[in-house]
Amino acid sequence: MIGRWRPLPLFRLYRPALVAASLGVLFSVVGAAAVARWEDRVNRVEFESTAETEAIVMQNGMNEYISRLVALRTLFESTNEDVTRSEFETFAGRLFERHPGMLRVAWLPRVNRKERAEYEAAAAADGVSGYRIKSLQGDGFATAPQEDEYFPVFYSTQPKTSPVYGMDYATIPDRYAAIERARDGDRIAALRTRLYEPREGDQLPNVLVVVPVYAKGTSRDTVADRRRNQAGVIVAAFDLPLLLRAIRTTTAASPAISVNVYPPFTGQIVSLEQSLPDFSSSATAPQSMADVSKGVHWSGNLRIGDTDWQVRALPTAGGPLETAYDRALTVLVVGMLLTMSLASYLVLASRNSRRLSLANRRVLELAQTDILTGLPNRAFFLARLDEINRQMREDGLTFSILMLDLDRFKNVNDSLGHGAGDLLLRQVAQRLKSALRQSDVLARLGGDEFAIIQEGCDDQRVCSAELAGRIAKLVTEPFLLPGHRVEIGTSIGIAIAPEHGSNQEQLLRKADLALYRSKAAGRNCFTIYDEAMSAELEARNMLEGDLRDAIARCQFELHYQPFVDVASGQRCGFEALVRWRHPTRGLIPPDQFIPLAEETGLIVALGEWVLRRACEDAASWPSDARVAVNLSPVQFKEAELFDVICAALGDSGLPPERLEIEITESVLLERGIENHAFMERLKSIGIELALDDFGTGYSSLSYLTAFPFDKIKIDKSFISNLSHRPHSSAIISSIVTLARGLDMSVTAEGVETSEQFERLKGLGVNFAQGYLLGRPQPIERIAPEPPVAGSRLDAA
Template sequence: MLADLPIRRSTTQTNSAHLAVQAGTSSGRLVHCLNSIQLAAIFFDSGGRVSLCTESAQRLLANLGIARSAAASVLQLLLALRRATAPSRRELFQQLRRAVDEQAHAAFEITFQNQMVRAELHPVEGEGWALTGEDVSARRAAEASAADMARLDPLTGLPNRLLLRERLDQALARLRRGEEACALLLVDLDRFKPVNDTLGHPVGDALLVKVAERLRSTVRPTDTVARIGGDEFVVLQTAIREPADTQALARRLVDLIGRTYMVDGHLLTIGASVGVAFAPADGQDADRLLKNADLALYRAKLDGRGTFRFFEPEMDARMQARRQLELDMRQALARREFQLHYQPQLNLKTNQLTGCEALIRWRHPERGMVSPLDFIPLAEEIGLIVPIGEWVMRQACRDAVSWPAPLSVAVNVSPAQFKSDRLVEMIVSALATSGLPAARLEVEITEGVLLQESEKTLQTLHRLRDLGVRVSMDDFGTGYSSLSYLRSFPFDKIKIDRSFVKDLAVKPDGNAIIRAIAGLGQSLGMTTIAEGVETPEQMERIREEGCTDVQGYLVSRPVPADEIVRLIGSCQ
């Protein structure tokens, strides 16, 4: 072919001693050198004829089924490669023509009889051209295999996020061509983390493999099951005729994953929450569809887990409002938008105030007063409860130090705060900075605190007791209400939840429950305080049942810090 191409001659006269290809003894030495380094190279003179072909090049031609005689010239060599599949002979000719015109290097790959060869054409100034080649079939096969493996989850063998995205894009492309709809089912395992925490990651991994097997067994060959996270799976359901098909699949997934597993001798029971989004109704691109399926999954978790939910447009609006609330709350501490209100507690025997409970309030510049029920659960979920709780503790101590002794202040401490290693140090710092005696601080915890890392939690409670801080159990009776909690740590106070007080007039067992808790507290030497007392009748009933203290609107509503001082003075 080089003979058929316009070869541009070099006008520069170069000393032959420095040329890459020489005649005579120099050529022999060059061939010997090239053969010794196993280089597959063919040299063409300026007329396009082969002047030198190394042994490695001859072997490469033989492997391709091309006789040595077929490589006497460029034209014959190209004719021998006429069955090459990539690139085409026309493309190759054009590429070589450009290289010859520009006296430039050219590189290309051709596939010939299931083998792939990478070739490079180099101009040799004043002499002709050198063609080098290398069989890269094994390398390209290994690269293709690696690319396939990069799209699979190494534990379960399922497609990973990358391959799922490719297949989802393909399904949406078919959808845009007018083919049938598809659906995305986002599956999150319930109660999987305790398996890892209690039995170890090997058991958890074995459980994930079994979950993957069950997921495979419940879908059609045209569907895709992928693992996109630790305990998150996705099912891409294609060719949907009607939403009932997807509803039936979601129900099967929840049922199948929720059945008992046998893993390494352990009987394990987990569950699944499923969020579903349809295309095109819930999104016509992959990102929107994944986002909406995730919103539906979030709703399924809020509704108690172990169920499935379909995406609804209102979910997106609620999530946007939640995100904005989160952003505002992150700025609220810096802007000093949080306030503390205090609700007095009354001793029924002396009719004197014994202290106040600190209750956080959020005065938003645009929303107004935001209820703790709206932002405290979110603060606990995103981890903001720790810095907010520290602010509450420090501010409550600063406020309470101005109250008449021995009035105390009660501060709620969340389970998230108990996970922090510096809780005790923070309380010590708050007491020291404010000057409040430890005996006038009361830490309130719920039964949920004692459920997590019980040994560590008990150590923290005893350290607080050693400081002189009092500890009370809040909302007693609404959680697990295990009496072992009261045996494991000598609480100073038991707070009876307001729901029992509210039901006194309508449920006959309300009196019995309050009487039992009051009697328990008296036997253990603990104060019992009833929350939510709003009427004189409730007050009298509670007094009769043996409670020692009350808290509620009948005594006083929660009031700001500057008003609580006047209220205490008037009561005294």
């Protein structure tokens, strides 16, 4: 579609950048999320395996402690002799030499009422001064009352001065319960409890581990056997945090995970979830299990005797197993940077392309626009015509082309200057625009030529005739230019598609033909093309070809028509009138080929031939006989005309005073100043100038005063009207009066009757020319002696 320029909407312009940015952000986010998930999964797998390993290592470490207690129990159960205090201390000391988590180990024999005194005495004998079996009461001890059975601390790794010696565990309910569990189940029981003599600074309860010891060689198959055969218990106090830390240190536990060990669920611990850990490897504040379970964590157990401590491992904050999402972040950042770069590049590219496209469009617009009027130009018009023609043909619709040519525009241009001409063209363009619909196409083809494409009418012929009539009327309205009021008109030719042609060339040619016809018909009118015009054109083209041949072959001849002095009746000279002796059509009068010769420029060569031949012929006439030669306005534009005339005179030897040049008023309309100067030059060498066909054209009397004419030739139309139109006499009379005043003579053309002759004589006309006085004749037929007026009149 050929169209005037319209800017691209911004969204469309930046669409590639927006799409790239959206896709880039989407891919970056999705990519980063995928990488984050992958990082998460990898970290989780690694974390869980590390945590599991850590838990196993811890359990192994704990088992190692327990196994040493079991070894101690074996000592008691395997020797035949009683284990002495020093043996116990040595053995236990050795067993737990490099086990810092072990606070103390004690041997608690099962003592019955009868054996009590014996044990107390034996301990005192071993150096535990004041040893006696005592029960725990509040924060202190009291001598234990008589009971059936005691479990007093008998041996211990603690100094012999420690008050815990003799402390009867049977008097401490939770500890006794642990002893019973251990005994009945023949298993190791564990108990989370506060020691009677805690180490300084200990915040947390410690872990008591109870190992049952049975009498050597006794059965322990049933609970009854076990209750019967129990010899005592070995009790060990573990400092759990110290113990676990020691294990982790010796096993080089991974710092990437933090391990929390929570107490087992017992009646004492009401809410395990909220309780704080007994051990935490993390340097930060210990977290409850509930807190830990909110994040990434691993759950497991640490078995101590018959109790399960809850293990919760979590990635150490800032450690290698905590997912930092650094790869995902990298993907996101790189993705965003790439997206931004791409989007910026596309924005810049779009901007550049917009600038380029704006420049291109501007160039295109300028290439399609007529700078002067702002209307589309010929190139645009032709492209649009092609497009509309194609479209209308497809749709089976009609349209018209109106070709316009301004009448008398040249006069304005020549007389008021090009500035005024330009202004006039702009005003015409505005008026034409105002007469058209939005869908019509109006263009300036160049000079004073405009063209319109009109479509969308039911009856294209009627519609275009109506539009042409309207335009013609509009353009005849006066135009106001600075200091001038100008009146012009327009000739319009119309061709209708598809009736008059199926392509651009045919339609334009036919609209042009119709325009030509309008101009020929007297301008300021419109003509719709019809087929006769083509035939005419063909004939005209043929004539033009023949005319060229005729000039080359010299098929022209001159006929001479005399003009006489009205007062004396004397023949004064002859007007040279050209004829074309056509080989097939015979003698063709000038009316039928002079206009074509003028249009084609052939008149220049033809006119020169006429001038030369007329001068040559006249040179042989009597010395007072003059010759009048018609000059076309086209010849007047030739720079060499003066030289041509001089050469014709010089070559023929005819004195300039015997040559009359006849020009029509139309010559005066154009190039007034130049033509005036030219006429003065002709006069300066003695040539006479006659204003021909006076009364037919503009007949402006001002021309008579403005230009240096010697003679006025009144057109034959006035003469033929003399007898039946009285005002013709009046006009001729006033022309004669004016001419006298201006020192000019007057010739009457087309005098056919004696009556006319007499009347003209009576009106004071100086010369007469017409069939009455002699028809145009070839030179051979001109009588050698000028006849007297009377005899001439008779001859006619």
